[in-house]
Amino acid sequence: MVNPCNKHKFNLTLSMIYSGQLRKNNSFLPSFRIYLIALLIKLDSRGPVFFVQKRLGRNGRVFNCYKLRTMVCDAEEVLGASLAKDSILKKEWEANFKLKNDPRVTRAGRFLRTTSLDELSQVINVIRGDMSLVGPRPRPLYELEVRKEDVTFQLGLAMRPGITGLWQVSGRNELDFEQRINLDAAYVRNWTLWLDISIAVKTIGIVLRQRGAY
Template sequence: MVRCLDLIVGAVIFIIVLPIMLMIAVAIRISSPGPVFFVQKRLSQGGRTFPCFKFRTMVHNAEEVLREALSNDARMKAEWENHFKLKSDPRITPLGRFLRTTSLDELPQIINVLKGEMSLVGPRARPLYEGEGQEDNSLFQLGLTVKPGMTGLWQVSGRSKLNFTQRIELEAWYVQNRSLRLDLMILLKTAVVVIKGDGAY
């Protein structure tokens, strides 16, 4: 049932957003050097990995910029270690900031949904570094028992305002209580959150 929902709704969404994606791709190429897409290995069901697609929102030498910023700013380093996110991230381009605030950077993940690597709704597709040292964290591991989603419970419950621990607690609750009704509710709430731009950076 979930896979059918992903395929049907995912195909409709892809057709609707394709013109928007093409315009964003052109804007990225014009605004800063580097590729249109950012492809990163993410953790999936069972601890497997897959290439997750997003529009590039950062400068092309993002990792170098991050290392330098964290080494020079203790407060920023503490924020990164607590959230794995930075509110004033020096890596993000001006266009990238807009794409993140509106969540348009995540539109290419619809390709991952159609390929069967993600679901429309599920836990966050976590970067590999977030899984380091989490082997004995039962809540984190519970989130890896289902496919990651384009959206999920944490995205409609505070998004980047939540710290790492709060996010994995919400995702563990989702896995234990997931249902078609809950997924549909999250999809509807996602539309509201995206329009408001609440908690995104």
């Protein structure tokens, strides 16, 4: 089994190299693609371009995860109202913490999610050292509230989360909550450099085919 400390050192080195290249080439923030996406978001719905949410990082450290906004501004209120009046929707949320037909997602947001463009801004977190290119999922805080004593859940926090990971190339949002937890743990247990390379290559195909994204 991989030593999480060694994995952390490797990811830190990789992150530093990648971050340096991003700054050197000015390939992220000034990119024309980001400006186009920002315009699309602003034209489609009111609110900021970026959505910032607290996520769990390595060893449970909380960090600000940056994503391009895909939901309405009053997302929590919309979710609460929708779950209150639809028992089937509530059951789906309680089982997976995800909704296939999420009422909070905007028209532009659905496009960004399907094409995985909403993940693009997480490069900011790679530069900041919060995330890796490949790793377990960056988990929302509410998952910790329900699985705090779960050893398998905690194992997934042993490494820095990634923009992509074993979960993304194994079904993405089509996976249920338990499957996502188990895949994160499996990634930590079986990590090798070749596993990361394999996941990165597979991610390209998954994104192009738009599989499991909603």
